[in-house]
Amino acid sequence: MLDLWYKNAVIYSLNVATYMDSDGDGIGDFKGLTERLDHIAKLGVTCLWLLPFYPSPRLDHGYDVTDYYNVASELGTLGDFVEFSHQARLRGLRLIIDLPINHTSERHPWFRAARSDPHSRYRDYYVWSGSPPENAADGVAFPGYQTSVWTYHPRARAWYYHRFYPHQPDLNISNAAVREEIFKILGFWIELGVSGFRIDAAPFLVEEIRSDHSITRRYELFSELRHFLSWRRGDAILLGEANVLPDEMPHYFGDGSRLHMLFAFLANQYSFLAFARRSAEPLIRCIGMHPRLPAMGQWAQFLRNHDELDLSRLSTSERQDVYAAFAPESGMQLYQRGIRRRLAPMLGNDRRRIELAFSTIFSLPGTPVIYYGDELGMGEDIALPERWPVRTCMQWSDERNAGFSSAGEERLIHPVLMDGEYGAASVNATSQQRDPDSLLNWLRRLVDVRQSCPEVGWGEWRAVPSANEAIFALRLSWEGNTIITVHNFSDQPCSACLSLDPAEMRQLTGLFGNRVYPEIDAVGGGSIELDGYGYRWFRVGRQRDGMHRPPETKTS
Numbered sequence: 001m002l003d004l005w006y007k008n009a010v011i012y013s014l015n016v017a018t019y020m021d022s023d024g025d026g027i028g029d030f031k032g033l034t035e036r037l038d039h040i041a042k043l044g045v046t047c048l049w050l051l052p053f054y055p056s057p058r059l060d061h062g063y064d065v066t067d068y069y070n071v072a073s074e075l076g077t078l079g080d081f082v083e084f085s086h087q088a089r090l091r092g093l094r095l096i097i098d099l100p101i102n103h104t105s106e107r108h109p110w111f112r113a114a115r116s117d118p119h120s121r122y123r124d125y126y127v128w129s130g131s132p133p134e135n136a137a138d139g140v141a142f143p144g145y146q147t148s149v150w151t152y153h154p155r156a157r158a159w160y161y162h163r164f165y166p167h168q169p170d171l172n173i174s175n176a177a178v179r180e181e182i183f184k185i186l187g188f189w190i191e192l193g194v195s196g197f198r199i200d201a202a203p204f205l206v207e208e209i210r211s212d213h214s215i216t217r218r219y220e221l222f223s224e225l226r227h228f229l230s231w232r233r234g235d236a237i238l239l240g241e242a243n244v245l246p247d248e249m250p251h252y253f254g255d256g257s258r259l260h261m262l263f264a265f266l267a268n269q270y271s272f273l274a275f276a277r278r279s280a281e282p283l284i285r286c287i288g289m290h291p292r293l294p295a296m297g298q299w300a301q302f303l304r305n306h307d308e309l310d311l312s313r314l315s316t317s318e319r320q321d322v323y324a325a326f327a328p329e330s331g332m333q334l335y336q337r338g339i340r341r342r343l344a345p346m347l348g349n350d351r352r353r354i355e356l357a358f359s360t361i362f363s364l365p366g367t368p369v370i371y372y373g374d375e376l377g378m379g380e381d382i383a384l385p386e387r388w389p390v391r392t393c394m395q396w397s398d399e400r401n402a403g404f405s406s407a408g409e410e411r412l413i414h415p416v417l418m419d420g421e422y423g424a425a426s427v428n429a430t431s432q433q434r435d436p437d438s439l440l441n442w443l444r445r446l447v448d449v450r451q452s453c454p455e456v457g458w459g460e461w462r463a464v465p466s467a468n469e470a471i472f473a474l475r476l477s478w479e480g481n482t483i484i485t486v487h488n489f490s491d492q493p494c495s496a497c498l499s500l501d502p503a504e505m506r507q508l509t510g511l512f513g514n515r516v517y518p519e520i521d522a523v524g525g526g527s528i529e530l531d532g533y534g535y536r537w538f539r540v541g542r543q544r545d546g547m548h549r550p551p552e553t554k555t556s
Contacts, residue, residue, distance in 0.1 A: 003235040005046075005094065006196070006261060006298055006367055008457040010447050012045040013305060014372035016053045016075050017062070017413055018393045021404055026411035028393070028404070030076035034084045036396075039429060041091040043375060043440075044447035048088060049096040049198055049239075051306060053081075057107055057167070061306070061391065063098075063200065064105035064168050068185045078192075085193035094195035096239060101182050102205040103168040111169050115156040125181075127161035127172050127209045139163065139215075143336050145386060163204045173221055174208045183228045190229070196237035199225075199259070202252065203242050219251045222258035237261060239300060243310055246289045256294030264299040266290065267364055269313050269322075271303075275347075275357060276325035278490045280472035282318070284463045287364070298457070299366030303357055304374060307387050308338030309346075331382060340389050342422075344377035349421060351439065352533035355514060356487060358443060359535040362450045363474055363485040365461045370443075376432055377439050379422025381415060392417055395424040402428060449512040449537060455483050465499040471530075473498055482540040484508065488530040495527040504540050512537040 020032030030053075040048065052062035055072045062072070071081050088095060104111055113122040129150065136150040141164050150159045151166040160169045171178050186197065199205060199222075208218045222238070229236045240252050243265035252259045270286035293299075309326075311319045319337070326332075326346040327339040334340045347353040354377060362368045373394055380389035393416050396403030402416045402424035409415070417423045432438035450456060459478030466473055470490035476483050482504075486496055498505075508520055513536040517529050528536060 002296070004296060005235060006237050008451065008454045009047045009094070009367050010045040010450060011047045011049050011096070011300065011367060011369040012040055012043065012372065013049040013051070013369055014040075014394075015051040015061075015306065015391060017072075018391060018404075019372065020394065020396070021407065024406040025074065026405050026407035027074045027413045029074070030071065030080035030084045034080075034087050036394075037084075037087055037091055037093070041093060042444065043370075044444055044451065045370065046092060046451075047094040047096060047195070049369070050098065052098045052100055057105055059105075059167050060165060061387070063100040064103075064107075064165075065100055066105045066108045068101075069188055082192055089193060095193060096196040096198055096237070097189060097194050098200055099185070099197040100200040101171065101185065102173075102201050102207075103162065103164060103170045106167045106169055115153050115160075118156070121177070124175050125172055125178050126169050128156070129159040129161070131159075133159055142386075145335070161209055163201070163207070170204070170207075170209070172209070173205065173218060179221065179224065182225070186225065186228060187232055190233050190236060195233075195235065196239060196260075198239045198241060200241055202240040202259070203244060203248075217251070219254070219258070222252065223254060226258055226260075239263070243313065245313070246291055249291050253294055253297045256296045260296060261298045261300050261367065263369075264290075264301050264364070264366060265310065266313055267299070268302055268309075269311050271357070271360060272309065272311070272322050272326065273314060273318050274472070274489055275353070276322045279469045280466075280487070280489055281469055283360075283472055287461075287463070299364070300369050301361045301364045301366045302369040302371070303361050304343045304371045304390065305369070306371070306391055308334045308340050310338045312337040334386065340380070340382070340387060342378060342380045342390050343371075343374050345379045345422060349377065350533075352514070352531075354439065355442065356489070356533045356535055358446060359485075359512075359537075360472065360487050362446055363456060363476075363487070363537070365456065365459075365474075365476065367457055368450060375440050375443050376427050376429060377422070378427055379417060379420075381417055384414065388414070395428045397428050397430040398425045403430070446512065453483050453511070453537070453539075454478060455481060466496055468494055468496055470494065471496045471498075475500075483511070484538045484540060485535070486528055486530065486538075487535045488533060491532040493529070493531050493534070495529055497527045507541045508538040509541075510536060511539055 016033055017028045019028040020036045021028050022032035053071055053075050054065045055067040055070055056062045056064050071078055110122045110125050113120045114126050133150045136148040139149050140146045149163055150161055152159050162169050206218045206221050208216045237260040239261040240259040241263055242252055252262050266286050270282045274280055274283040311322055332341055378395055381392050382389050392414050393404040418425055432440035455476040455478040459476045461474055461476045464473035464475050470488055472487045474485050488494055514534045
């Protein structure tokens with residue numbers, strides 16, 4: 001029996017360095033995060049995903065790692081991590097940590113040894129070329145900020161490969177010793193209470209660079225990682241970051257023996273296209289593209305994260321529609337493909353649209369992920385470079401430094417937003433906790449509803465046709481139980497006529513909506529009333545006692 005806890009989880013993503021500073025040095029830390037665990041637990045989420053917290057020069061927000069077996073000194077100690085892990089577990093929170101293992105920092109001891117001595121055992125930990133690689137600009141990840149994927153190192157007298165920035169040399173996964181190192185890292189953090197790993201840049205982790213500089217994908221590495229985890233901790237999971245096309249997705253799940261979860265990048269991009277066009281068609285089209293998952297496979301659904309809103313899988317005209325709606329100024333756009341803004345500002349701080357967006361994502365097949373601060377409607381600091389605008393400090397109160405730190409402003413890891421529509425004077429956790437109608441308390445109710453609907457995480461789904469192109473309706477069924485969710489992407493109220501069995505229409509029990517609606521009149525087929533940007537969740541028939549609780553175990 002396997003515990004597939006992730007099937008009905010709700011994940012909360014945060015960066016330790018920007019969450020809560022306990023010692024007044026201007027940088028968040030594990031002690032501060034531990035102090036704020038009740039905020040997270042009361043939101044109702046069941047799992048935390050921590051962005052990198054390892055020792056690092058922090059040239060790429062901690063993704064440039066110098067030691068995979070420790071905590072950055074400014075964030076605390078391993079002892080602080082263990083205490084945090086213990087306190088999280090007491091609150092019913094599992095931990096997923098980021099694993100940026102396709103590359104290291106150039107300051108990592110492995111790379112220092114590799115560049116210094118061609119006979120070092122670490123030389124083959126990285127990918128080298130003795131001659132100038134052709135087409136070195138092909139495949140750059142950050143257009144406008146990166147010019148090549150190969151850099152010459154004078155001390156090594158060779159070129160080294162880096163899919164990302166030059167200060168992040170790629171590891172050579174074709175080397176068995178490198179794979180063994182990765183297994184040791186997994187095993188280390190599993191022993192400290194971790195329940196899973198987010199595989200950063202998963203497509204690039206499995207890239208094998210050959211001597212002729214060609215690239216192949218070694219997907220079997222995911223099977224090896226899964227096999228290792230299965231023996232060390234049977235309920236630990238692998239969550240992949242892979243913005244890939246539908247025909248590539250099965251490579252990441254395999255037959256159920258590779259990754260457990262994959263971020264639903266396509267659904268994310270087409271959701272924003274649907275919001276921009278006020279039409280459900282793009283999202284219905286998109287979810288129909290996704291392959292059928294193995295029994296243990298799962299999507300991770302999200303609105304925003306710590307990177308840009310990547311629109312690279314949309315056509316040029318589709319991308320322009322999203323830009324026009326949510327990032328009309330060039331400074332809001334990034335890498336010729338994305339948007340560097342938070343959710344609330346993109347949606348004009350319109351509470352109706354923010355609720356609609358969250359409700360939509362929570363209803364999509366899979367497990368929802370919340371990015372820290374979005375539960376409050378925080379904004380971005382567009383003055384910060386590249387992807388940094390959405391990584392500002394958490395806004396706890398309207399006090400100095402938003403209650404994040406007692407340090408002087410000049411010592412803060414980021415400037416704190418205090419004034420304006422999205423500043424801490426207007427948007428903060430303390431005031432929203434006291435306001436029963438706040439976004440925070442509304443999202444708590446949505447999380448509770450999602451937890452009571454295991455059909456979303458476990459069940460089969462199909463889109464329910466409607467004559468109104470603004471209506472997005474899903475029917476999700478599992479073990480004889482069914483829920484139906486209906487969302488209006490238009491700003492105009494409407495009556496949604498759905499292609500449902502009349503018997504089902506007569507059995508709809510409202511679970512959640514943007515307001516209290518009259519009972520549905522099922523005579524003549526019936527219709528569902530929706531406000532502009534309105535949403536409603538229904539259960540078909542009466543809920544049996546206890547059915548809202550998913551099983552703790554599931555046979556593989």
